[in-house]
Amino acid sequence: MPPVKIYTLSTCGHCKNAKRFLDDNDVRYDCVDVDLLQGEEREKVIDEVKQINSRLSFPTIVIGDTIIVGFKEDQISEALGL
Amino acid sequence: MSQISAEHVEKLRQQLKSIQEPKGYFFNKDSQYVYDLLEGLLQNRQRYGYACCPCRLAANDRETDKDIICPCVYREADVAQYGTCYCGLYVSREFNEGKIPVQTVPERRGD
Numbered sequence: 001m002p003p004v005k006i007y008t009l010s011t012c013g014h015c016k017n018a019k020r021f022l023d024d025n026d027v028r029y030d031c032v033d034v035d036l037l038q039g040e041e042r043e044k045v046i047d048e049v050k051q052i053n054s055r056l057s058f059p060t061i062v063i064g065d066t067i068i069v070g071f072k073e074d075q076i077s078e079a080l081g082l
Numbered sequence: 083m084s085q086i087s088a089e090h091v092e093k094l095r096q097q098l099k100s101i102q103e104p105k106g107y108f109f110n111k112d113s114q115y116v117y118d119l120l121e122g123l124l125q126n127r128q129r130y131g132y133a134c135c136p137c138r139l140a141a142n143d144r145e146t147d148k149d150i151i152c153p154c155v156y157r158e159a160d161v162a163q164y165g166t167c168y169c170g171l172y173v174s175r176e177f178n179e180g181k182i183p184v185q186t187v188p189e190r191r192g193d
Contacts, residue, residue, distance in 0.1 A: 009138075011125055012122070013170055014186075035139055035140065055189045070186035070187075
Protein backbone atom coordinates (compact mmCIF):
# COMPACT_ATOMS: atom_id res chain seq x y z
CA MET A 1 0.00 0.00 0.00
CA PRO A 2 1.54 3.37 -1.05
CA PRO A 3 1.99 6.08 1.61
CA VAL A 4 -1.11 8.25 1.97
CA LYS A 5 -1.30 11.88 3.13
CA ILE A 6 -4.47 13.98 3.18
CA TYR A 7 -4.65 17.74 3.63
CA THR A 8 -8.03 18.74 5.02
CA LEU A 9 -10.10 21.42 6.73
CA SER A 10 -11.70 20.53 10.05
CA THR A 11 -15.04 22.00 8.93
CA CYS A 12 -15.19 20.49 5.41
CA GLY A 13 -17.76 17.79 4.64
CA HIS A 14 -15.89 16.40 1.63
CA CYS A 15 -12.78 16.07 3.79
CA LYS A 16 -14.75 14.14 6.45
CA ASN A 17 -16.16 11.83 3.78
CA ALA A 18 -12.69 11.22 2.35
CA LYS A 19 -11.28 10.31 5.76
CA ARG A 20 -14.27 8.08 6.48
CA PHE A 21 -13.67 6.29 3.15
CA LEU A 22 -10.00 5.69 4.04
CA ASP A 23 -10.94 4.49 7.53
CA ASP A 24 -13.63 2.16 6.16
CA ASN A 25 -10.99 0.60 3.92
CA ASP A 26 -8.46 0.26 6.75
CA VAL A 27 -6.04 2.63 5.02
CA ARG A 28 -3.39 4.20 7.26
CA TYR A 29 -2.75 7.85 6.44
CA ASP A 30 -1.26 11.10 7.67
CA CYS A 31 -3.83 13.89 8.03
CA VAL A 32 -3.34 17.64 8.45
CA ASP A 33 -6.24 19.97 9.27
CA VAL A 34 -4.73 23.07 7.69
CA ASP A 35 -7.28 25.46 9.17
CA LEU A 36 -6.19 24.48 12.67
CA LEU A 37 -2.51 25.30 12.07
CA GLN A 38 -0.93 28.54 13.17
CA GLY A 39 2.05 30.72 12.27
CA GLU A 40 5.09 29.30 10.50
CA GLU A 41 3.82 25.75 10.48
CA ARG A 42 0.64 26.93 8.72
CA GLU A 43 2.64 28.85 6.11
CA LYS A 44 4.92 25.85 5.53
CA VAL A 45 2.02 23.45 5.00
CA ILE A 46 0.17 25.94 2.75
CA ASP A 47 3.29 26.12 0.56
CA GLU A 48 3.41 22.31 0.58
CA VAL A 49 -0.16 22.11 -0.69
CA LYS A 50 0.30 24.85 -3.27
CA GLN A 51 3.22 22.90 -4.73
CA ILE A 52 0.86 20.06 -5.65
CA ASN A 53 -2.47 21.93 -5.86
CA SER A 54 -2.08 25.59 -6.73
CA ARG A 55 -5.76 26.26 -6.02
CA LEU A 56 -5.21 25.34 -2.40
CA SER A 57 -8.50 23.44 -2.34
CA PHE A 58 -9.44 20.57 -0.05
CA PRO A 59 -9.24 17.70 0.43
CA THR A 60 -5.91 17.34 -1.32
CA ILE A 61 -4.98 13.69 -1.20
CA VAL A 62 -1.50 12.28 -1.96
CA ILE A 63 -1.35 8.53 -2.60
CA GLY A 64 2.19 7.57 -3.54
CA ASP A 65 2.89 9.75 -6.58
CA THR A 66 -0.81 10.34 -7.32
CA ILE A 67 -2.47 13.62 -6.32
CA ILE A 68 -6.25 13.72 -6.07
CA VAL A 69 -8.13 16.97 -5.38
CA GLY A 70 -11.59 16.48 -3.91
CA PHE A 71 -13.27 13.34 -2.59
CA LYS A 72 -13.21 11.33 -5.83
CA GLU A 73 -13.90 7.79 -4.63
CA ASP A 74 -13.10 6.03 -7.91
CA GLN A 75 -9.74 7.75 -8.35
CA ILE A 76 -8.84 7.10 -4.70
CA SER A 77 -9.76 3.43 -4.98
CA GLU A 78 -7.70 3.05 -8.14
CA ALA A 79 -4.64 4.79 -6.65
CA LEU A 80 -4.89 2.57 -3.56
CA GLY A 81 -5.34 -0.53 -5.66
CA LEU A 82 -8.58 -1.42 -3.89
CA MET B 83 -13.43 27.94 20.92
CA SER B 84 -16.71 27.24 22.75
CA GLN B 85 -18.68 24.15 21.76
CA ILE B 86 -21.45 24.74 19.19
CA SER B 87 -24.76 23.44 20.58
CA ALA B 88 -27.23 21.32 18.63
CA GLU B 89 -29.89 23.92 19.41
CA HIS B 90 -27.71 26.62 17.87
CA VAL B 91 -27.27 24.55 14.70
CA GLU B 92 -30.99 23.77 14.50
CA LYS B 93 -31.90 27.43 14.92
CA LEU B 94 -29.54 28.36 12.07
CA ARG B 95 -30.93 25.56 9.92
CA GLN B 96 -34.50 26.79 10.30
CA GLN B 97 -33.47 30.41 9.74
CA LEU B 98 -31.57 29.67 6.55
CA LYS B 99 -34.17 27.22 5.24
CA SER B 100 -36.91 29.86 5.38
CA ILE B 101 -34.69 32.37 3.57
CA GLN B 102 -33.02 30.13 0.97
CA GLU B 103 -35.74 27.73 -0.17
CA PRO B 104 -37.91 30.48 -1.67
CA LYS B 105 -34.83 31.38 -3.73
CA GLY B 106 -34.62 27.81 -5.03
CA TYR B 107 -31.76 26.65 -2.83
CA PHE B 108 -32.51 23.58 -0.74
CA PHE B 109 -30.45 21.88 1.92
CA ASN B 110 -28.79 18.64 0.88
CA LYS B 111 -31.13 15.78 1.78
CA ASP B 112 -28.24 14.21 3.77
CA SER B 113 -29.25 15.85 7.06
CA GLN B 114 -26.14 14.74 8.99
CA TYR B 115 -23.96 16.20 6.26
CA VAL B 116 -25.92 19.46 6.48
CA TYR B 117 -25.65 19.47 10.28
CA ASP B 118 -21.86 19.13 10.10
CA LEU B 119 -21.56 21.96 7.54
CA LEU B 120 -23.84 24.29 9.52
CA GLU B 121 -21.76 23.53 12.61
CA GLY B 122 -18.69 24.40 10.51
CA LEU B 123 -20.24 27.71 9.49
CA LEU B 124 -20.92 28.57 13.14
CA GLN B 125 -17.37 27.56 14.09
CA ASN B 126 -16.01 29.81 11.35
CA ARG B 127 -18.22 32.68 12.44
CA GLN B 128 -16.86 32.19 15.95
CA ARG B 129 -13.22 31.96 14.75
CA TYR B 130 -13.19 34.66 12.08
CA GLY B 131 -16.25 36.80 12.76
CA TYR B 132 -17.90 35.74 9.51
CA ALA B 133 -19.40 32.48 8.20
CA CYS B 134 -16.67 31.49 5.79
CA CYS B 135 -17.36 28.50 3.53
CA PRO B 136 -16.58 25.37 5.58
CA CYS B 137 -14.80 23.79 2.61
CA ARG B 138 -12.44 26.67 1.84
CA LEU B 139 -9.42 27.87 3.80
CA ALA B 140 -10.25 31.22 5.39
CA ALA B 141 -7.68 34.02 5.25
CA ASN B 142 -9.13 35.38 8.50
CA ASP B 143 -9.76 38.68 6.69
CA ARG B 144 -13.34 39.60 5.79
CA GLU B 145 -12.37 41.66 2.75
CA THR B 146 -10.19 38.90 1.31
CA ASP B 147 -12.85 36.28 2.00
CA LYS B 148 -15.94 38.26 1.02
CA ASP B 149 -16.51 36.01 -2.04
CA ILE B 150 -16.59 32.85 0.10
CA ILE B 151 -18.79 34.05 2.94
CA CYS B 152 -21.74 31.67 2.84
CA PRO B 153 -23.71 31.71 0.61
CA CYS B 154 -20.64 32.18 -1.58
CA VAL B 155 -20.72 34.12 -4.83
CA TYR B 156 -20.05 30.86 -6.69
CA ARG B 157 -23.20 29.09 -5.45
CA GLU B 158 -25.46 30.23 -8.27
CA ALA B 159 -23.16 28.98 -11.05
CA ASP B 160 -22.27 25.78 -9.21
CA VAL B 161 -25.87 24.82 -8.44
CA ALA B 162 -26.87 25.66 -12.01
CA GLN B 163 -24.09 23.47 -13.46
CA TYR B 164 -23.72 20.67 -10.88
CA GLY B 165 -26.94 20.83 -8.87
CA THR B 166 -24.94 21.57 -5.74
CA CYS B 167 -22.75 24.29 -4.33
CA TYR B 168 -19.04 23.71 -3.76
CA CYS B 169 -19.39 22.35 -0.25
CA GLY B 170 -22.66 20.51 -0.85
CA LEU B 171 -24.76 22.44 1.64
CA TYR B 172 -27.15 23.96 -0.91
CA VAL B 173 -28.56 21.90 -3.76
CA SER B 174 -31.28 22.13 -6.39
CA ARG B 175 -34.64 20.35 -6.06
CA GLU B 176 -33.59 18.01 -8.88
CA PHE B 177 -30.36 17.09 -7.09
CA ASN B 178 -32.27 16.00 -4.00
CA GLU B 179 -34.63 14.04 -6.25
CA GLY B 180 -31.63 12.09 -7.58
CA LYS B 181 -32.06 13.45 -11.11
CA ILE B 182 -28.52 14.86 -11.21
CA PRO B 183 -25.38 12.69 -10.87
CA VAL B 184 -23.31 13.39 -7.78
CA GLN B 185 -19.90 14.73 -8.81
CA THR B 186 -17.07 16.74 -7.27
CA VAL B 187 -17.60 20.45 -7.86
CA PRO B 188 -14.31 21.99 -9.00
CA GLU B 189 -13.15 25.19 -7.32
CA ARG B 190 -14.20 28.24 -9.39
CA ARG B 191 -12.39 30.66 -7.14
CA GLY B 192 -9.49 32.13 -8.99
CA ASP B 193 -10.86 31.48 -12.45
